Structures are given as structure tokens and as C-alpha cells.
Amino acid sequence: EGREWDKALENYQRVIELSGVKDPVVERAMVEIELARYKERIAEWETYLATEGLDDAAKAEGTSNVAALKAERRVYLLQSLRDRVKNMPTAYDDRLELGLMLFEDGAVDEALNHFQFMQRSPRFVNEGALYSGKCFVAKKVYDLAIEQFRKVIDSVPNMTDIKKDAYYSLGDCYQQMGQGKEAVLCFKAIYGVDMNYRDVKAIVESPTG
Numbered sequence: 343e344g345r346e347w348d349k350a351l352e353n354y355q356r357v358i359e360l361s362g363v364k365d366p367v368v369e370r371a372m373v374e375i376e377l378a379r380y381k382e383r384i385a386e387w388e389t390y391l392a393t394e395g396l397d398d399a400a401k402a403e404g405t406s407n408v409a410a411l412k413a414e415r416r417v418y419l420l421q422s423l424r425d426r427v428k429n430m431p432t433a434y435d436d437r438l439e440l441g442l443m444l445f446e447d448g449a450v451d452e453a454l455n456h457f458q459f460m461q462r463s464p465r466f467v468n469e470g471a472l473y474s475g476k477c478f479v480a481k482k483v484y485d486l487a488i489e490q491f492r493k494v495i496d497s498v499p500n501m502t503d504i505k506k507d508a509y510y511s512l513g514d515c516y517q518q519m520g521q522g523k524e525a526v527l528c529f530k531a532i533y534g535v536d537m538n539y540r541d542v543k544a545i546v547e548s549p550t551g
Contacts, residue, residue, distance in 0.1 A: 347375050366430055373422045380415040384408055419443070427456070434466045441473060450480045468494050472508055479515050487515050501535045510540060522550075 354372050358364060390396075391404040423440040426433055441456035454477040460470030475490030494508035513528030526546065532539050533546045 347379055350375055364429060366426070366433070369426065373419075373426075376418060376422075377415065380411060380418070384411045384415070387411065416443070431459070432463070434460055434463050438466065438469055438473075445473065445477065445480075450477050453477055454481075468498060468504055472504060472511065475508070475515075476511055479511065479518065482518075484515055484519050488512065491515065501532070506532050506536065506539050510542070 351372060354368050354375075357368055387404050387408045391401065391408070396404070420440070420443055423436050423443070426436045427440055430436075437456045437460055441453045441460070444450075444453035444456070454474060457470045457473040457477060460466040461474070463470070471490045471493045475487045475494075478484070478487035478490060491508045491512040495505060495512070498505040498508075509528045509531050513525040516522070516525035516528065529542045529545045533542045537543045537546075
């Protein structure tokens with residue numbers, strides 16, 4: 343299968359060379375092949391680790407290789423997303439994925455740039471506002487965080503997943519500000535339609551809720 347992937351990559355590279363332009367569909371397909379290759383190598387080591395009778399040294403080697411491959415895969419994906427967003431600023435799906443990865447890595451300012459840019463798109467404006475708010479919470483700029491979460495809550499008519507997330511994030515923001523009553527009101531808004539969402543049931547039904 344590895345050789346088939348190599349051949350596919352060669353064919354895609356030839357398409358790019360012959361056309362003289364970077365085709366986003368072709369580029370994405372090439373990235374998917376590399377990610378599939380990482381997935382297979384990780385799976386091979388995980389299968390090896392499941393082998394009975396491995397000694398401690400073999401287990402340590404396998405565990406180390408799995409961790410290294412996963413880290414390598416993440417670096418590769420991050421760079422490929424950065425390249426795609428740079429070449430195609432309106433590739434909002436990629437921008438969202440990149441922003442979320444950066445936020446997870448603690449690169450809050452860089453993530454915030456992408457989430458703010460996303461608000462230019464009518465289709466991605468709510469995701470952009472929600473995650474901009476989360477970035478502001480991480481930066482402890484609570485007034486701007488509240489503004490972003492309220493924007494989502496006001497613009498989404500039904501209690502969808504993104505609206506629940508906005509209410510929950512707003513509640514968490516109020517908690518960090520020490521405004522417990524306002525926080526509970528946010529959690530109750532979710533509880534009223536979905537008591538099993540995250541831990542809102544425990545929060546609302548607690549004696550202090």
C-alpha cells in the first residue's frame with residue numbers, strides 16, 4: 343500500500359507540474375495521503391504493542407514510536423493547514439481546523455486571528471465568534487468574551503449545539519469573574535432544553551445552584 347501511495351503522490355505532483363498552478367483539491371488529496379500513511383504506521387506500532395509477551399524494553403520502544411509518530415503527524419498537519427490558509431484565505435474549513443489546533447496548543451493569539459477572520463463569512467460567523475470568545479476568556483479579557491458569546495446566542499434562534507456551547511462558555515466566563523448568579527442562569531438556559539449537556543445537571547441541581 344505504501345508504494346501505491348508513493349505512486350499516487352507522484353501522479354498528483356505531475357498534475358501540478360503540468361498545469362503550472364496549485365490546485366487546492368489536488369493539494370488536499372496529497373495531504374490526505376500523507377495523513378493516511380501516518381495512520382498506518384501508528385496502527386502498525388499499536389498492533390505490535392498488543393502482542394503478548396513483549397518485554398519492558400520492547401514496550402517502551404513501541405510506546406515511544408507511537409508518541410513520536412503522533413507528534414510528527416500533528417506538526418505536519420499544522421504546517422499543511424497553515425500553507426493552505428495562506429494560499430487560500432477563504433478556505434474557512436481549514437482555517438477553523440487550524441485555529442482549533444493552535445488553541446489546543448496554547449497559541450491563543452494566533453488562533454484568535456483566524457477566528458476573527460472567520461467572522462467575515464456568513465457561514466462561519468458563529469463559529470468564529472464562539473471561538474474568539476474562548477480565546478478572550480483564555481486571555482482574561484472577559485468583557486470582549488461576553489460580547490462574542492452573546493453574539494452567538496442572539497443570532498442562533500434554536501438551542502443548537504453551538505448555542506449550547508456559547509451559553510456554557512458564557513457561564514464559565516461568569517464563573518471565572520466570580521459572578522455565580524449570572525453563571526447559573528446560563529447553565530439553566532441549557533438545562534431547560536437538555537439537562538444531560540456536559541455537567542449542567544450537576545451544576546443546576548447542586549445546593550448552591
